[in-house]
Amino acid sequence: xxxxxxxxxxxxxxxxxxxxxxxxxxxxxxxxxxxxxxxxxxxxxxxxxxxxxxxxxxxxxxxxxxxxxxxxxxxxxxxxxxxxxxxxxxxxxxxxxxxxxxxxxxxxxxxxxxxxxxxxxxxxxxxxxxxxxxxxxxxxxxxxxxxxxxxxxxxxxxxxxxxxxxxxxxxxxxxxxxxxxxxxxxxxxxxxxxxxxxxxxxxxxxxxxxxxxxxxxxxxxxxxxxxxxxxxxxxxxxxxxxxxxxxxxxxxxxxxxxxxxxxxxxxxxxxxxxxxxxxxxxxxxxxxxxxxxxxxxxxxxxxxxxxxxxxxxxxxxxxxxxxxxxxxx
Amino acid sequence: xxxxxxxxxxxxxxxxxxxxxxxxxxxxxxxxxxxxxxxxxxxxxxxxxxxxxxxxxxxxxxxxxxxxxxxxxxxxxxxxxxxxxxxxxxxxxxxxxxxxxxxxxxxxxxxxxxxxxxxxxxxxxxxxxxxxxxxxxxxxxxxxxxxxxxxxxxxxxxxxxxxxxxxxxxxxxxxxxxxxxxxxxxxxxxxxxxxxxxxxxxxxxxxxxxxxxxxxxxxxxxxxxxxxxxxxxxxxxxxxxxxxxxxxxxxxxxxxxxxxxxxxxxxxxxxxxxxxxxxxxxxxxxxxxxxxxxxxxxxxxxxxxxxxxxxxxxxxxxxxxxxxxxxxxxxxxxxxxxxxxxxxxxxxxxxxxxxxxxxxxxxxxxxxxxxxxxxxxxxxxxxxxxxxxxxxxxxxxxxxxxxxxxxxxxxxxxxxxxxxxxxxxxxxxxxxxxxxxxxx
Numbered sequence: 001x002x003x004x005x006x007x008x009x010x011x012x013x014x015x016x017x018x019x020x021x022x023x024x025x026x027x028x029x030x031x032x033x034x035x036x037x038x039x040x041x042x043x044x045x046x047x048x049x050x051x052x053x054x055x056x057x058x059x060x061x062x063x064x065x066x067x068x069x070x071x072x073x074x075x076x077x078x079x080x081x082x083x084x085x086x087x088x089x090x091x092x093x094x095x096x097x098x099x100x101x102x103x104x105x106x107x108x109x110x111x112x113x114x115x116x117x118x119x120x121x122x123x124x125x126x127x128x129x130x131x132x133x134x135x136x137x138x139x140x141x142x143x144x145x146x147x148x149x150x151x152x153x154x155x156x157x158x159x160x161x162x163x164x165x166x167x168x169x170x171x172x173x174x175x176x177x178x179x180x181x182x183x184x185x186x187x188x189x190x191x192x193x194x195x196x197x198x199x200x201x202x203x204x205x206x207x208x209x210x211x212x213x214x215x216x217x218x219x220x221x222x223x224x225x226x227x228x229x230x231x232x233x234x235x236x237x238x239x240x241x242x243x244x245x246x247x248x249x250x251x252x253x254x255x256x257x258x259x260x261x262x263x264x265x266x267x268x269x270x271x272x273x274x275x276x277x278x279x280x281x282x283x284x285x286x287x288x289x290x291x292x293x294x295x296x297x298x299x300x301x302x303x304x305x306x307x308x309x310x311x312x313x314x315x316x317x318x319x320x321x322x323x324x325x326x327x328x329x
Numbered sequence: 330x331x332x333x334x335x336x337x338x339x340x341x342x343x344x345x346x347x348x349x350x351x352x353x354x355x356x357x358x359x360x361x362x363x364x365x366x367x368x369x370x371x372x373x374x375x376x377x378x379x380x381x382x383x384x385x386x387x388x389x390x391x392x393x394x395x396x397x398x399x400x401x402x403x404x405x406x407x408x409x410x411x412x413x414x415x416x417x418x419x420x421x422x423x424x425x426x427x428x429x430x431x432x433x434x435x436x437x438x439x440x441x442x443x444x445x446x447x448x449x450x451x452x453x454x455x456x457x458x459x460x461x462x463x464x465x466x467x468x469x470x471x472x473x474x475x476x477x478x479x480x481x482x483x484x485x486x487x488x489x490x491x492x493x494x495x496x497x498x499x500x501x502x503x504x505x506x507x508x509x510x511x512x513x514x515x516x517x518x519x520x521x522x523x524x525x526x527x528x529x530x531x532x533x534x535x536x537x538x539x540x541x542x543x544x545x546x547x548x549x550x551x552x553x554x555x556x557x558x559x560x561x562x563x564x565x566x567x568x569x570x571x572x573x574x575x576x577x578x579x580x581x582x583x584x585x586x587x588x589x590x591x592x593x594x595x596x597x598x599x600x601x602x603x604x605x606x607x608x609x610x611x612x613x614x615x616x617x618x619x620x621x622x623x624x625x626x627x628x629x630x631x632x633x634x635x636x637x638x639x640x641x642x643x644x645x646x647x648x649x650x651x652x653x654x655x656x657x658x659x660x661x662x663x664x665x666x667x668x669x670x671x672x673x674x675x676x677x678x679x680x681x682x683x684x685x686x687x688x689x690x691x692x693x694x695x696x697x698x699x700x701x702x703x704x705x706x707x708x709x710x711x712x713x714x715x716x717x718x719x720x721x722x723x724x725x726x727x728x729x730x731x732x733x734x735x736x737x738x739x740x741x742x743x744x745x746x747x748x749x750x751x752x753x754x755x756x757x758x759x760x761x762x763x764x765x766x767x768x769x
Contacts, residue, residue: 304601
C-alpha cells in the first residue's frame with residue numbers, strides 16, 4: 001500500500017533503546033494516546049470493537065463454551081446454545097425471528113433486523129471477532145514473508161536483491177483487487193484463502209520497506225562490529241538489524257492491519273469473503289444493499305459504519321504514531 | 330534519458346509477460362475441473378469430455394497459452410487449407426467463424442454419419458449481410474490421408490470451431506445449445522477453438538454467454554473510462570488545491586480539518602462511503618438516483634445524473650489520499666532552505682508560494698496520482714458493483730464469480746495494462762519534471 005510506505009518509509013530507525021525498564025518503555029508508548037488526540041480517538045474506535053469482540057458471547061466468563069470452540073461447533077449451533085448469548089449481545093448471530101425482517105432499530109433489536117430476521121447487532125458483534133482476528137493474523141503472516149524477503153534482499157544485495165525486488169515489483173504493479181479476484185475466484189472463498197490473498201498482496205510492500213531500512217542499518221557501526229566479531233548472518237539480521245528497524249515497521253503494520261480490514265470488508269462486499277451464514281461485515285453490507293432503495297438501509301448502513309469505524313480508527317492511531325515520531329526527529 | 334526510457338520500457342514488457350503467465354497459471358491451477366465450475370456438477374462424463382475438447386481445454390497448457398496470446402486461426406487455416414475469419418450474422422445477431430472463400434462465399438461443415446461431409450454455404454452480400462444458406466454434399470476428394478493412414482478432413486463446424494473429422498468414424502458428441510444439451514452423431518475427432526489471440530485483440534469466447542468476450546469488453550471499458558475520467562478530472566485539481574492549502578496552513582485548524590477529514594475519507598472503504606452517500610442523498614434527501622439503471626438501447630451518457638453518486642464515492646477515497654500527499658509535499662518544501670532564502674530576500678509571499686514552492690511541491694503528488702491508478706481500479710470494481718454500473722469493474726467481478734475464465738483473463742489483462750502503463754507514465758513524468766534526474 002502506497003500510503004504505508006510513504007508515511008513509514010521516511011522515518012529513520014528509532015534510536016537504540018536506553019536502559020529504562022520494559023514497563024517504563026511501555027508507559028512511554030502509551031503516552032502517545034495522552035499526547036495525540038487523534039490517536040486517542042482512533043484507540044476509542046478500535047477499542048470499542050475489541051471490547052465487543054471479547055464479550056460478544058460468554059466465552060470469557062463461561063469456560064464451557066471453549067469446549068464448543070475446541071470441538072469446532074458449527075456456526076449454526078449458535079442459534080440454540082445459550083452460551084453464545086451475553087449481556088452485550090442477547091441473540092445469536094444466526095437466530096432468525098420470523099415476521100420481523102428488515103426492521104429499524106428498536107428496544108428488542110438495538111440496530112434492527114436483517115433480511116432474514118436476524119439481529120443485526122448480534123451479527124456485527126460476532127463479525128467483529130472474525131475481522132479482528134483475521135486481519136492481524138494475515139498482516140503477521142505478510143510481515144513474516146515480506147520481512148524475511150526484505151531482510152535477505154537488503155542484507156545480501158547483488159543478484160539476490162535484484163531478482164527478489166524485480167519479482168516483487170511485478171506483484172506491486174498488479175492492482176491488488178485483481179489479485180484478490182483471481183486468487184479467490186480460482187481457489188474459492190474461505191478464511192485461509194482470504195489470508196493467503198492478503199499475504200501475497202501485502203508482502204511485497206513490507207519487503208520493500210524492510211529492505212530500505214536494512215540497507216540503511218547495514219552501514220551502521222554496530223553491524224560492522226557484529227560482523228567483525230564473527231556473528232553469523234542470520235544472527236545479525238534478526239538480532240542487530242531487525243530490532244533497530246522496528247519503529248517504521250510497527251507504524252506500517254498498523255496501517256496494514258487497517259488495510260487488511262478494508263480488504264476483508266471489500267472482499268466480503270464483493271461476495272468473495274467468508275461464506276454465509278458467517279457474519280462477515282462486508283457480506284452484511286452486500287446483503288443489505290438491495291433493501292437500501294426500499295427505504296430500509298439499516299443493515300447496509302450499520303455494516304458500513306462498523307467497518308469504517310475500525311479502519312478509520314487504525315488509521316488514526318497510525319497517523320498519531322507517525323506524527324509523534326516526526327516530532328522527535 | 331534514452332537509456333532510462335528503454336530500460337523502463339523493457340521492464341514493462343517483461344512485467345506484462347510475467348503478469349500474463351501468472352493470470353493464466355492461476356486460473357489454470359484452480360482446483361476442480363473447469364467444465365464442472367462452469368456447467369455445474371450435474372454434467373455427465375461425456376458432456377464434460379465434449380466440453381473440454383470443444384473449448385480446447387484438453388490441450389497442454391503451453392498450447393493453450395499460445396492460442397490465448399497469439400490466436401489459433403492461422404494454425405487452423407493451415408490445416409483447413411483456406412483462410413478462416415469472423416463474420417457477423419445479422420439474423421441471429423451472432424459473430425462466428427467461417428471458412429472464408431475468396432469469391433465471397435463462406436463455408437461451414439457438418440457430418441451426420443462421419444462418412445459424408447455436408448457443406449453449408451452462405452454468400453457475403455455487398456451490404457455486409459449474409460445471404461441464405463445452401464447445403465452441398467461434398468465428394469470423396471476432400472479426404473486427405475494423414476501420417477497414421479486415416480482419412481481426415483478439417484473444416485469449421487456449426488459452432489464456429491475448427492474441427493477434424495476422420496472418415497468412417499461415427500462418434501457422437503455432446504453439444505450445449507440454447508435449448509440445452511443435445512447429442513449429435515458424426516462428430517469431429519479434434520477441435521481447435523478459433524480466436525485471434527489477446528495480442529491481436531481477441532481473447533476468445535465467453536464460456537458463459539458464448540459470445541466473443543471482446544464484444545462485451547469494449548463498451549464496458551468505455552463506460553469505465555468515462556466514469557473514471559470524469560472522477561479524475563474533478564478530483565485532481567480539487568485535491569491538489571486543498572492539499573496546497575493544508576500544507577500552507579500546517580498545524581492550524583484549517584489544516585487539521587482538511588487532513589483528518591482526508592484521512593477519514595481515504596480510510597473508509599468505498600462500499601461503506603458509497604452506502605453513506607446513497608442513504609443520505611438518495612434515500613433521505615432524494616436528490617440523486619442511488620443506482621445506475623440503464624434501459625436497453627440507451628447509453629449512460631444520456632443520464633448523467635445517475636453518475637453523480639458513483640463519482641462522488643470515487644472522489645471521496647481519492648481526494649483524501651491525494652490531498653494528504655500534496656500536503657506532506659508542500660509542508661516539506663516550505664521548510665527547505667531555498668524557500669527561506671526567497672522569503673528572507675524580501676519576495677512577496679504569494680510569489681514565493683507560486684513561483685518557488687508550488688512547482689517543487691507538486692512534483693511528488695503528480696507521480697503519486699499516476700501510481701494511484703492501481704488503487705482507483707480497486708475503487709472502480711467496488712463502486713460499479715455497488716451502483717450496478719455496467720463497466721469493466723463489475724464485469725471482472727461477474728466473470729470471477731461465474732468462473733468465466735476467458736472473460737476474467739481478458740478483463741484482468743486490460744486492467745493490468747492500464748495500471749502498468751500508468752506507472753510507466755508516472756516515471757516518465759517524474760523524470761521530465763525533475764531536472765535533477767533529467768540531466769544525469
